[in-house]
Amino acid sequence: MKTVVILLSCVSLIAADKANLRKFTSGNVAFAADIYKQVSAESNENFLVCPFSAETVLALVQSGAKGETRKELRTALHLSQSSEKIENVFRSLLPSLSGGKHYSLHAANKIYVKEGYAIKDDFKKTAADVYQSSVENINFSEKVQAAKTINDWVEKQTENRIHDLVPEDSLTEDTVVILINALYFKGAWSQPFRRYLTLKRDFYKSAGDVIQVDTMRNRDLHGYYESSELNATFLKLSFNKSKKVQMVIVLPNERNGLAALENQIDKVLTAPKFTSKDVNVALPKFTIESSIDFKKILKNAGVKKAFDHADFSGITGKSGQIYISDILQKTFISVDEGGVEAAAATAVHLHGKSLIDYFGGEKSFVADHPFLFYIKIKNIVVFTGRVTSPA
Template identity: 45%
Template structure:
């Protein structure tokens, strides 16, 4: 796929480090909330990027006022202080994107109805803090508007996400469309040898057994833990450089996914992983998902921003009630294979331990039944999802 110095010294924690850790905390909570809602309304495999939605909504709330802003802040778990929100974003975006070990391209864009003039202060904040551009567009010219927005998404995701916006979604009354695009590609710190991939059984939630290819690592060192309370195994597969990794969470029972998902808050919490010798079996899989985040957010208590009689986005443009959010859609894609991972979203490491002898205990991690996974960078959950059928 595509993370100790000992001595006498005075350590200083930078403000950006504190802001990053605060963001990690809120991101973990938000990721669990999103996963919980999506899993209840989606059958089979799915992939979401809570991080995408989190960043674009943090921007939107910067242009909201009163209870409209409060609802978004509470759902995201962000601090009430706008300066702290901006400090968190200013800390996390460079931390995630400024690296040569993997590719992470992220872009936000806000399209606003052409007869609304964007508040210059908001436009500057969007550009300087969030790296977001805003653009006026004529939604009434539905075909052209959709083509314009979809072309932007395709370009930002290296042609992995197509047709995010449908012309049927647009009309003269459409006032705002939020787009967030995220492209991630990374190589495993140690690739799965292609020659080790073999055909084996995979048991679906229905009990049906299918045949598919399982990638394999034989007695390698990975961060691993068996969580007895969650009745599951956690395996961390690092990407080159160590800042990013994929965590795979495998229920002990072949039909244990549903029970595990009921405790998703604990699943996404930091685990006490330790370096172990592990034989790993993991299927190759591809997932593409479209998620209506407006529905998800309403279930999380975000309502006013969608209601013309209550929405106050006057910090973006117009006055209270002039501007509302019509659509928040996210389309995601991931491809997991022997060499690494390629993933995209549009929102509308391995240290070998020296062995002095045979390993004391070899752990087995055989993902031959449904599991949860998430990709994190510097602790931030960027993608999360589940695999119920790798061949679907």
């Protein structure tokens, strides 16, 4: 049996018509919530995931799947069961998510194919026309050079933020294809935080565990929402006054309220109706790097066939010839006074078989205890994660 490796990073999506895009957007939120629940249940630490990266590369994979393999992938990804609708939404959305004068967003897809190994023309055409992916032959038997070639490409696409996505020992004689999708985002705040106001402040990791962290301050008009249902407060931070992209910080009203909030992550990721308020903000600076095992996540979401008795005959050969062996995502985010820088890459291996009073303000948003966040571009959840210990 042979191996196909699919490497992904954070990329973008598409829309054929408004109804199709709305369904895709709601599916994206549901998929992001599914991922968040699983990752948060396994650790109490900081983490960052890029649902959109996994969604995009796996959408490309499912385009070469057949039968139950395809159905399971589409269901787990909350995609339509219609190939036409999926392709239309990605074909229109990917180009529309690219950055401009307001923010920077670079996304790229690539397929590395073992020298002498054939993948089907229809799959290559879909990859190029819908997912804007190029194809390159590579000698996987030369593990060190092959891994370097792939990782160098990922580093270039993510401005050197994602490293060693593909370990050389992950490449075997059964590796025949690697699909990569990479995303890099950078945006400057519409209302930057003044660096001289950043000071060490208390952050309550728990009732008995208080640490000092660099805390940024500003007072300006921000999107603001108080949810009695979720017992939490939402703060929307914009980038260069762009209406396309936003970062939302969701702060439990209680210092120990993060777990209860995470239990309702589906509602959290559904953007509330923000109103513009004069808000005094205190927000820790933070940097997060994560590695996420998406194979386990997909298995828990009901994907079984793709990892064993798979039918990827739309990519190459016949049913049962290749299967997914591993899926790994790496992510990075840095939040500081100037704005946000974030990147992601995912690999899928297919094998053959108080200062508040001083600052004033109409409202106060003091993130001095664990919180969660997400970044949306055109209502698509691109990144989501949590901060339990800023660093």
